[in-house]
Amino acid sequence: MADTAAAPTVRATVGDSEFDRDTAVTQREPGVYDIDLSAGWTIVNAVNGGYLLAVVGRALAHALPHSDPFTISAHYLTASDPGPAVIRTETVRTGRGLSTGQASLVQFEADGTEVERLRVLASYGDLDALPDDVRTTAKPPELPPVDQCFGADDAPPEQRAVPGSSAIADRLWLKLDPSTLGWALGQPSGKGEMRAWFGLADGRDADPLSLLLAVDALPPTAFEMGLSGWVPTIELTVHVRARPVPGPLRVSITTRNLAGGFLEEDAEVWDAADRLVAQSRQLARARLT
Amino acid sequence: MADTAAAPTVRATVGDSEFDRDTAVTQREPGVYDIDLSAGWTIVNAVNGGYLLAVVGRALAHALPHSDPFTISAHYLTASDPGPAVIRTETVRTGRGLSTGQASLVQFEADGTEVERLRVLASYGDLDALPDDVRTTAKPPELPPVDQCFGADDAPPEQRAVPGSSAIADRLWLKLDPSTLGWALGQPSGKGEMRAWFGLADGRDADPLSLLLAVDALPPTAFEMGLSGWVPTIELTVHVRARPVPGPLRVSITTRNLAGGFLEEDAEVWDAADRLVAQSRQLARARLT
Known part of the structure; x- marks a missing residue:
C-alpha cells in the first residue's frame, strides 16, 4: 500500500x-x-x-x-x-x-x-463498441479527499487497520473513508457500508479485468456491522459497464440484508470521469454473533 | 390475472x-x-x-x-x-x-x-436449516393497498396497461403501484422504478422456486424510463434468502444505470411477514431512443 x-x-x-x-x-x-x-x-x-x-x-x-x-x-x-x-x-x-x-x-x-x-x-x-448514451440516476459515492482517508500504513504499527495484514495490502492503493472505519477502532457503525479510493500500488491504470479485482478488495461490510472473522464468498457476479479512464477509482460497498448466516455485498465502482464502470453483487457467509 | x-x-x-x-x-x-x-x-x-x-x-x-x-x-x-x-x-x-x-x-x-x-x-x-437471526437494514417497499393498485384487467379494454398483452398475464396476480404506472398512460416518470403486489392467479402460495419467477415478472423498469420495446435479459442472478410465508408478495424493481445500451434491474421480493425473501439483479439490453 x-x-x-x-x-x-x-x-x-x-x-x-x-x-x-x-x-x-x-x-x-x-x-x-x-x-x-x-x-x-x-x-x-x-x-x-x-x-x-x-x-x-x-x-x-x-x-x-x-x-x-x-x-x-x-x-x-x-x-x-x-x-x-x-x-x-x-x-x-x-x-x-x-x-x-x-x-x-x-x-x-x-x-x-x-x-x-x-x-x-x-x-x-x-x-468500445457501445453507444455513448448514459441515462443514469446513480450518483458517485461521497468520499472525503484522499488525504483525509486512511490506508493500512496510516495506522500506527501496533494498531494496523486491517487485522491479519496480508500480502494483497502491498499491491493495492486503498484509502478508506474514515466514516466507514469505525470497526478498526472497535466502534463499528452498525451500517453495512464501506467506501474507499482504489488503485493498484504500482500505479497501473484500471481496465475491465482489474475491475474484477476492485469489487472484492475492500474490507468486508460485515466488519462495520460488528461481525468479525472470515466472510467467504459463495458467489460473485460483476457487470462491467464502461471502460474506466485513467485515475483513481472510488469503490462503494453496501449490505442491506444480513440474515440466516448470509449477506449480500453490492459494489459500485466509479472512475475519475464520474462514470459508473462496474456493479457487482456477491452472496457471502457471515457468522452471526 | x-x-x-x-x-x-x-x-x-x-x-x-x-x-x-x-x-x-x-x-x-x-x-x-x-x-x-x-x-x-x-x-x-x-x-x-x-x-x-x-x-x-x-x-x-x-x-x-x-x-x-x-x-x-x-x-x-x-x-x-x-x-x-x-x-x-x-x-x-x-x-x-x-x-x-x-x-x-x-x-x-x-x-x-x-x-x-x-x-x-x-x-x-x-x-430451513439456517439460523433465524436477521440483522437487516433493508425496508419493505412502500406500496399502496392492493385495492389502490392496478392490474391488466383494471384498464378499459381499449387501453390495457400491458402492451401486447400476453399469456403470462393470465397466470399472475399482479397489482402495480400507480406511481410506477405513468408509462401506461404515456407519461413515464423517468425513474427506473416498478413496484407491485405479486401472486399466482390460481392462489398457489410462493415457494423458493416461484420466487425465481417473481423477480422477472413485472413490466421492465425501462418503460418508466421512457423506453419502449423488448428488454432482453443477458444474465439474471437470484439470491433466495428465506422461505416465504403464505400471502401476497411485494416486488420492487430498480434501475440505477442505463448506459451504453444496457441496464441493470435489481429486484427485491418481500413476503407477508415483512421478510426480504429474494434479491436479484439482471443485466439486460435496452434500445436507447
Missing part, C-alpha cells in the same frame, strides 16, 4: 505491472490455460476472490472472440492455494455483439487429485 | 397448481430431464426468463442433494420457444451445507439441430 496520501507516482502500465504478471495465463492447448497463482494477492492465507476472478476472466478474454467481461458470475467451491492451477474454458456461444463462455479453475493435491476451486459463467463483448 | 381487488381466492396448492404443472420435469436418465415448455408463460411470443429459470431450478433441485436455490445465475443465449426441451445437469460439488450444480436447457430445430437456450450455475442449500 502506498504510504503517501496522493495516488501512487510509480507508473506501471497496463500489460507491464504486478497485476498483469500475476494474472498472466499460458495457453497449454486451445481453451486450456496454465497459471501460477501468486501469493501476492492473499488475505491472511486465502487467495483473494477478486484476483481469482480476474485470472479466469483473462483466460476467457483469450478464449472468446470478445475481450471485455460484460457480466461474469463465479461460484467459489473450495479455497485456492498460491501455486499452479489450470483453467479450462468452454465457448458456449459466439454472437456478433456478445459471446458466452464457461470456465473452471482447478488445482491438484500432492497425490494428483484434481480439486475444482471455482466455476465461472460469463458473457463478453466489446465495451 | 384476478379481476378482484383482493388476493385470489381459488386456492391452488404448492405441488398442484399451474406453476407446478408447467415447471414439472421428467427424469430421462440421471441428471437429464425432459420438460414441455408451456405457452402459458409467454410475453408477446417470448417465453418468460423467470419461468425458464424456475424450470431449470426445479431440475437442479432434483439433481442436487439440496433443494433450495441459495444463489442461481442464468446466462440467456437464445430465445426459447414453447414446446419440448431437455435440461442437462452436472453436479459440480456437494458439501454438507451447500452443493453447486450447473445446467443447460436445450431445444431442437426441425432438422434435429440442438440449440442451447440458457446456461445456469447455482449453489443450493436448505433454507
Whole structure:
C-alpha cells in the first residue's frame, strides 16, 4: 500500500505491472490455460476472490472472440492455494455483439487429485463498441479527499487497520473513508457500508479485468456491522459497464440484508470521469454473533 | 390475472397448481430431464426468463442433494420457444451445507439441430436449516393497498396497461403501484422504478422456486424510463434468502444505470411477514431512443 496520501507516482502500465504478471495465463492447448497463482494477492492465507476472478476472466478474454467481461458470475467451491492451477474454458456461444463462455479453475493435491476451486459463467463483448448514451440516476459515492482517508500504513504499527495484514495490502492503493472505519477502532457503525479510493500500488491504470479485482478488495461490510472473522464468498457476479479512464477509482460497498448466516455485498465502482464502470453483487457467509 | 381487488381466492396448492404443472420435469436418465415448455408463460411470443429459470431450478433441485436455490445465475443465449426441451445437469460439488450444480436447457430445430437456450450455475442449500437471526437494514417497499393498485384487467379494454398483452398475464396476480404506472398512460416518470403486489392467479402460495419467477415478472423498469420495446435479459442472478410465508408478495424493481445500451434491474421480493425473501439483479439490453 502506498504510504503517501496522493495516488501512487510509480507508473506501471497496463500489460507491464504486478497485476498483469500475476494474472498472466499460458495457453497449454486451445481453451486450456496454465497459471501460477501468486501469493501476492492473499488475505491472511486465502487467495483473494477478486484476483481469482480476474485470472479466469483473462483466460476467457483469450478464449472468446470478445475481450471485455460484460457480466461474469463465479461460484467459489473450495479455497485456492498460491501455486499452479489450470483453467479450462468452454465457448458456449459466439454472437456478433456478445459471446458466452464457461470456465473452471482447478488445482491438484500432492497425490494428483484434481480439486475444482471455482466455476465461472460469463458473457463478453466489446465495451468500445457501445453507444455513448448514459441515462443514469446513480450518483458517485461521497468520499472525503484522499488525504483525509486512511490506508493500512496510516495506522500506527501496533494498531494496523486491517487485522491479519496480508500480502494483497502491498499491491493495492486503498484509502478508506474514515466514516466507514469505525470497526478498526472497535466502534463499528452498525451500517453495512464501506467506501474507499482504489488503485493498484504500482500505479497501473484500471481496465475491465482489474475491475474484477476492485469489487472484492475492500474490507468486508460485515466488519462495520460488528461481525468479525472470515466472510467467504459463495458467489460473485460483476457487470462491467464502461471502460474506466485513467485515475483513481472510488469503490462503494453496501449490505442491506444480513440474515440466516448470509449477506449480500453490492459494489459500485466509479472512475475519475464520474462514470459508473462496474456493479457487482456477491452472496457471502457471515457468522452471526 | 384476478379481476378482484383482493388476493385470489381459488386456492391452488404448492405441488398442484399451474406453476407446478408447467415447471414439472421428467427424469430421462440421471441428471437429464425432459420438460414441455408451456405457452402459458409467454410475453408477446417470448417465453418468460423467470419461468425458464424456475424450470431449470426445479431440475437442479432434483439433481442436487439440496433443494433450495441459495444463489442461481442464468446466462440467456437464445430465445426459447414453447414446446419440448431437455435440461442437462452436472453436479459440480456437494458439501454438507451447500452443493453447486450447473445446467443447460436445450431445444431442437426441425432438422434435429440442438440449440442451447440458457446456461445456469447455482449453489443450493436448505433454507430451513439456517439460523433465524436477521440483522437487516433493508425496508419493505412502500406500496399502496392492493385495492389502490392496478392490474391488466383494471384498464378499459381499449387501453390495457400491458402492451401486447400476453399469456403470462393470465397466470399472475399482479397489482402495480400507480406511481410506477405513468408509462401506461404515456407519461413515464423517468425513474427506473416498478413496484407491485405479486401472486399466482390460481392462489398457489410462493415457494423458493416461484420466487425465481417473481423477480422477472413485472413490466421492465425501462418503460418508466421512457423506453419502449423488448428488454432482453443477458444474465439474471437470484439470491433466495428465506422461505416465504403464505400471502401476497411485494416486488420492487430498480434501475440505477442505463448506459451504453444496457441496464441493470435489481429486484427485491418481500413476503407477508415483512421478510426480504429474494434479491436479484439482471443485466439486460435496452434500445436507447
